[in-house]
Amino acid sequence: MSTVYMAAGDIPTPHIEYGRLAPVLIVLGAACVGVLVEALAPRAQRYGLQVLVSVVGLVAAFAWTIALGIGDQPHHVAAMGAVGVDGPTLFIQGTILVLALMSMLLIAERTNGDSPFTAQASTVPGSPEERESLVAGLVQTEIYPLVLFAVGGMLIFPAANDLLTMFVALEVMSLPLYLLCGLARRRRLLSQEAAVKYFLLGAFSSAFFLYGTALLYGFAGSVRLSDIAAAISKQGGTEPLLLAGVALLSVGLLFKMGAAPFQAWKPDVYQGAPTALTALMASCTLVAAVGGVLRVFYVGLETLRWDWRPMMWAVAILTMLVGAIVAITQTDVKRMLAYSSIAHGGFLLTGVIATNKAGLSSTLFYLAAYGFTTVGAFAVITMVRDAGGEAGHLSRWAGLGKRQPLVAGTFAFFLLAFAGIPLTSGFTGKFAVFQAAMAGGAMPLVIVGVVSSAIAAFFYVRVIVLMFFSEPLADGPSVAFSPTTAAAVAVGAFVTLVLGVIPGPALHLAQSAANQLFVR
Amino acid sequence: MLTALIAIPAVGALLVALLPKGRDALAKQVALGVTLVVAVLSIVMAVQFDPNGKRFQFTEKYWWIKQFGVHYAVGVDGVALVLILLSTILVPLVVLASWNDADRSGGVDAPPKRSVKTYFALLLALEAMMVGVFAATDVFLFYVFFEAMLIPVYFIIGSYGGPQRSYAAVKFLLYSLFGGLLMLAAVIGLYVVSANAGHGTFLFDELRAPEILHHISPTTAKWLFLGFFIAFAIKAPLVPFHTWLPDAAGQAPAGAAVLIVGVLDKVGTFGMLRFCLELFPGASKWFTPVVLTLSVIGIVYGAVLAIGQVDIKRLIAYTSVSHFGFITLGIFAMTSSGQSGATLYMVNHGFSTGALFLLAGFMISRRGSARIDAYGGVQKVAPLLAGTFLVAGLSGLSLPGLSSFVSEFMVLVGTFSRYKVPAVIATVGIILAAIYILWMYQRTMNGPTAEAVKGMKDLSKRELIVVAPIIAIIVALGFYPKPVLDAINPSVKQTLIQVHQQDPKPTVAEKGSHQ
16 A cells, blocks of 8 residues: 555646636536536437537636636646646637637527538438438437537647647547548538548648657657757757657648648548538637647747748748639639638748747737638538538529628628738738738748739639629529528628727737747 | 718718618619718818918828727828819719619610619718728828728629629739739838838838938839839739720729729829839839830820720720820929829829710710710710710810810920930820820711611710719819919929929920910
């Protein structure tokens, strides 16, 4: 007995600051409650209970994040230094929570009792079992805890101050997403294909991330970002171990945010996944991934920035151009937005590369602005439906502006925001990152950014032309109205407008968050 | 005052857009009322403007986005004032002229029925932005108006234009957007330069101050100049960036074409005068030979192309390309009579080309075709239409006694005193102008009355009310341009001081002096 006590004495109990970690804990706790609900509650009540648990969990976590942000100057490490609680992190986490809440509105959407998710994922598409489960009115409600787990991972990812925690967060965030991707109710083969592709490529990139972590551990003798930074400044930055480690780690990170040349998964996954989930991935996952990129490059590798900057320049330029150019040829609206999201990833990297406070704050602002517009845009996509589900092909959108001026007008507004037209949040965000990059001496990047914005404008405008200037199809899609989706669209449009016209308060928030910098 | 001029049409646009369906008549009346109020207010402002007072008057300045160093700052100098007047006077006339444009249905090419109130809401939104873009004294604010302005125009062309409207609308938007984005890079660059000089700002007054000007290295200045200049050259449009204009103006409904060519394009030349010259004096001088060459090419090339057109609206659009050559020639000649003449030209061109577009629009809506060879002998059936068309056309070809003559003469004199060869070549443009205008007139209005034209009605009372004020202004400014020139001259003088240019001593005895 005594030996056991002795052993316990040798390993000190980790000190956990529950208060500072509460947002993450609340979300993960809500996810566990969701699992219990799934196991114990009668089938008829599950849907209501799950939605309630998810919404309450996300709202509570958000409220706690706000409280942490205004309570004291948050600049702490928690859980023995494994997690940072600081201004930028709280900003990112708050953004993720709000966007997750908005996406939840889409996920919970039910028009005529139809959920956008399949009734039983295990059935073969088109099989008698599937028909049976449809007839039986089975409804999948595991999606809610799964989404919460994913959101929990997203919250930890940008907060993780050591690479192992970050890796665990990466997996917690990715695994539920792989699964959720394959759950679309319609076009199930496409959806399952997307899930498999996402899983395989994601697993591949995780391996890269882990390999990079191992090499960095070999270099610095620690996986803690602050130790790596210290080792870099002590030993100089030319060690092959270090450089190889940084390269592999970057591959893992850039894969998650879908930067070129690691962008190949994005269009397939965005197209195949249920649109509500695409909204979640395009907003929250991107925010989390960029948050992780920011932390690794601003904390761990800041002293090495002369070495990684040229590489990131190339990645940013490639990402912007690939996203903008390939999007032109797309005929599916979700694929088009996927490429647009790739291009926006490039603009975000422009802000990341600035490696100054302006770069940090502008990237934060861009993330929030882009997230709201994206969820709004995908929400509109879920509303426009054909007999066989959402009207994905762009040609089906022809003349929508004449039949549904409000819906088409809102979508056009989102597209203009993506294109960066003044008086929308997209413009403010673009201006902020370009200004930061220019101040950081990255003039060529800004010019490439401007040119690719011009290219990107072409395909956004093409959709507007199609919606407003073409004749409506005789059997064109109809608009399925549901209050939750409409609410998501309204919030997205409202924020897009406000951040375009009076961006002052939000910019101020991003700036004061960035001023504290990441805790080491 | 200026804020009211921006806000009233903006609110009016919202109001019209929110009117219930089916109240088309009310929408038109509200739009007309709002634009008339704005016109009256702007005339009041013009009367209160003191040409000998401070350069910028009616100024307002508030923080807008403090984090970026952006102000909401507006104010007018003489140049901005006359251009705002041009816009606010043209818009109510355009509203009246396009009274039935949006709800026209029938005819082969006629677009299907479209929302009437949206059309007028877009016109009002456009007016708000036109006033804003001329009034902005903060470069960022200017850029915002400059870009945002594209959207209403895009929808007007794309939804209410001719058969090829969507092609024209997209071409227009992409050209302008591309230029605008280059300008965005330059705007950011300008801010960064000013921040390096110690005080990051977008305010025009502070940016043109010597402390910041001297801080820009000549190479940087050239790049920034190019960013602004290309945007303005696309807007103006200067050859070789002009190809969007004939499409846009040809496909747009006549009323909108008036605003595109009459006012929007002036933003380009206005921007060159205000921003390119004053913020980058050194670079402007360095680029002068290039700009002069392009201008002269534009004058001749635009005129030659105009002669060859078969579509009336496209023809007028090409004449504008030629006229914009004169305007940029005058601006970059960097003499006081050149720049004053160019500014006056902007106003005159707005009115005379506006009248041409409106009258052509009236004629086209009667016959249902924009082709020149679809007409003939219109004079006999519609003498008023033909007569006013002739006056507007003659002003376009700079007949003495009509407004354009004064400005064209000033531009040529101003250019000749410094750059002889370009001025001499530009004179060819006048001859070509006589050809394209008179030949078009001859083919459409004179000769035997074409069969399809026989039943054509003359101008209605509404159309007459639209055209009469413009013709009156054209004649009035032809004989007595002094009030406009008085407002313009002090501003131009400031610009010339900023670029360190004095008028060269006349080598030939100055003939004719200023009118």
